[in-house]
Structure formats: structure tokens, C-alpha cells
Amino acid sequence: MKVLVTGASGFVGSTLCDELSKRGHEVKALMRKTSLVTNLTMAKLETVTGSLGDPDSLAEAVKDVEVIFHVAGVVAALTTKDFFRANAEGTKNLIEAAKKNSPGLKRFVYVSSLAAAGPSLADKPHLEHFSALPVSDYGASKLAGENEALKGRDTFPVVVVRPPAVYGPRDRGVLTFFQAVRRGILPLLGTANPDPRRYSFVHVEDLVQGIILAGFEAGAESGDIFYVTGDGYFSWEEAMRLIAQGLGQKTFTLRLPVPALKGAAAVCTAVSKITGKVLPFSLDKIKEIEAAAWTCSNEKAKKKLGFTPYWTLERGFAQTARWYRENGWL
Numbered sequence: 001m002k003v004l005v006t007g008a009s010g011f012v013g014s015t016l017c018d019e020l021s022k023r024g025h026e027v028k029a030l031m032r033k034t035s036l037v038t039n040l041t042m043a044k045l046e047t048v049t050g051s052l053g054d055p056d057s058l059a060e061a062v063k064d065v066e067v068i069f070h071v072a073g074v075v076a077a078l079t080t081k082d083f084f085r086a087n088a089e090g091t092k093n094l095i096e097a098a099k100k101n102s103p104g105l106k107r108f109v110y111v112s113s114l115a116a117a118g119p120s121l122a123d124k125p126h127l128e129h130f131s132a133l134p135v136s137d138y139g140a141s142k143l144a145g146e147n148e149a150l151k152g153r154d155t156f157p158v159v160v161v162r163p164p165a166v167y168g169p170r171d172r173g174v175l176t177f178f179q180a181v182r183r184g185i186l187p188l189l190g191t192a193n194p195d196p197r198r199y200s201f202v203h204v205e206d207l208v209q210g211i212i213l214a215g216f217e218a219g220a221e222s223g224d225i226f227y228v229t230g231d232g233y234f235s236w237e238e239a240m241r242l243i244a245q246g247l248g249q250k251t252f253t254l255r256l257p258v259p260a261l262k263g264a265a266a267v268c269t270a271v272s273k274i275t276g277k278v279l280p281f282s283l284d285k286i287k288e289i290e291a292a293a294w295t296c297s298n299e300k301a302k303k304k305l306g307f308t309p310y311w312t313l314e315r316g317f318a319q320t321a322r323w324y325r326e327n328g329w330l
Helices: 011-022 055-062 080-101 137-150 175-182 204-216 236-247 258-275 283-289 299-305 313-326
Strands: 002-006 026-031 045-049 067-070 107-111 158-162 165-167 185-189 201-203 225-227 252-256
Touching: 002 011, 002 055, 011 026, 011 204, 026 055, 045 055, 055 080, 067 080, 067 204, 080 107, 080 137, 107 137, 107 204, 137 158, 137 283, 158 204, 165 204, 165 313, 175 185, 175 236, 175 313, 185 236, 201 204, 201 313, 204 299, 225 299, 236 313, 252 258, 258 283
Parallel strands: 002 026, 002 067, 026 045, 067 107, 107 158, 158 225, 165 201, 185 252
Antiparallel strands: none
16 A cells, blocks of 8 residues: 655654555655655655645645655744644645545544643543643644644544654654663652652554554544553653663662753753754743643553554563664663
8 A cells, every 4th residue: 555654754753664664555755855864774665855834845745645644743843833833734734735636545644642632630541532631832733733634534534643652762752861861860750759640651663553553444433533552651750760670770869850840941942042943841841741640541542443552661661772772872
């Protein structure tokens, strides 16, 4: 089957391209002229130069494809407008291009984020029918992207996938914590002991499995939203200790009070505005860090898609640690 992947050069997108190619699909990858291709060493694919911000460049990308996997998105930006331009307007442009140029499109899969739903309660993981109440500009822009994608559902089936925190080989986000632990530091959020915060995690290979099921499985209906996540809910301290276990590293605890993190975020935000360089840590990110929980249930994905996560957090962190070491990232 011929498919299109946006965001193909990124962490999740490149892993998706690898798996689709391995399964024998004909993969087209939408790439900007500036996109790095270092992650795309295993997949056989056709690259199409274009940008979600340039509607005219999308016609060739969506032509003759049967499934579109829209993975591209911005996770850090200078302004609210920048978030919405990339995550909402970019999705709108892709949907419009598909309506005009993809008469044979069988499904459009939008990869969103748990951030679009907003925080959960510590004892009540998100279910798909819960109201979405994002707390960050990033989350609000991803929810807006979902809404733009779902506007296409009367023309072709649209399915939304919401992952929680994603980790695994090639990820530079979680790498920061592996690096801290490798230096013997166990970074813990807040000063409460025991740690009250709870999180869901998903290994990138499990996420890709869920994305592909959302693209091809008959059980997925147009308009469906799925949380694709690993099993279990973990405190931040439990997660950090599993990283230390995976690295075989002894650590000392460093507690990071939220007020201090807010101060650091304010500095990073100011530096970003002055230099024009987007930093991953910001006041917008603090809105997510302050939340009591980011958890979600995978029961609907298991029931309707046949989703079965392979990686436990313990084995997944150990595998990720090995990959980082073998590839010189640690």
C-alpha cells in the first residue's frame, strides 16, 4: 500500500517509516529542504520536498496515497501563534490538500498528544470520552490540530492517536534525563516525599505499532480517538530509578522545587525571545510540569485495534540505555 508520512525525519516519524517499509508498504516522506535525514537509514522511501505551511507544495505529497500518517508537529515554539501555525494550520493545509488530490485515500491518521487532553487526576487516567482541557499552548495547538483533522471525516476516515510521554532509541528529549542519571544525579520533580505525581509512558516501537493499527485496522472508525500507551502508571521517582537501573548507575537524589524550575523557565523564555532561538524549556512547559498527573488508559486501543504493548518501562529503559551507549549518545 502507498502511504505518506509527515515528520518522517523525526524520532517517531523515522521509526514509523522503518516499520512501514519493513512491512512492505511504499512510503512517501514529506520533507522540508532543511530536514535532516540522519534517522532515515533503514527505510526505503520516496522523499517529496514540501512544507505544511505551503499548501501548494502538498499536492504532490498526497497524490496517489491510500493512507496518510500525519506525525509532523512542533513541540517548542517562541509564541502561541507559532504553535498554532504549525500544529493547527499545518494540519488544515494537509487535510485540504488530501481532499483535493487524494481521491483514493482510505484513512488519515493524526498523531496528537496527551497534552491535547490536558492533565489527568492521579487516580483517574484519561479515557477518550473525557473532556479535553489542555493547560499549555502546545496542548491547545495539538487539540486544534485534532479538530482540523476531524473536519475531513466526511470525505475520508480520520483517526486520532494520542500518545503520552514517548521514549526509545533516537529520542533526544528523554536523553537529557539519561545523561543526568549517567552522571550520578537522580533528578526528582518537587519536594514532596513520597512523590504524588503519576505518568504514562510509551516506547516508540509500541507507539508505532498503535499508529499503524490506527491506519489499517478495520476496528478503527472515522472520528475515533485512541490513547496509545504502555501499561502501568509511574511516579516520576519510579521512572528515574528505572533509568538508573537500566544504566546500572548509582545515584544521589537532587530534588528540583517547582518554584526554582519556574525561575529557570522564565530565564529560558526570555533568552528565546531575545535570541529568536527556541529552547525546549519554557514557561509554557512549566504549565505541564505543575500538573498532578499525565496518565491515560489504553483499553480502547486494545479492544478496538488489538493493540498490545510489548515494552514494560523497565525493559524499555534498559533497551534505550543500551542504544544510547552503542551509538555514542552517552
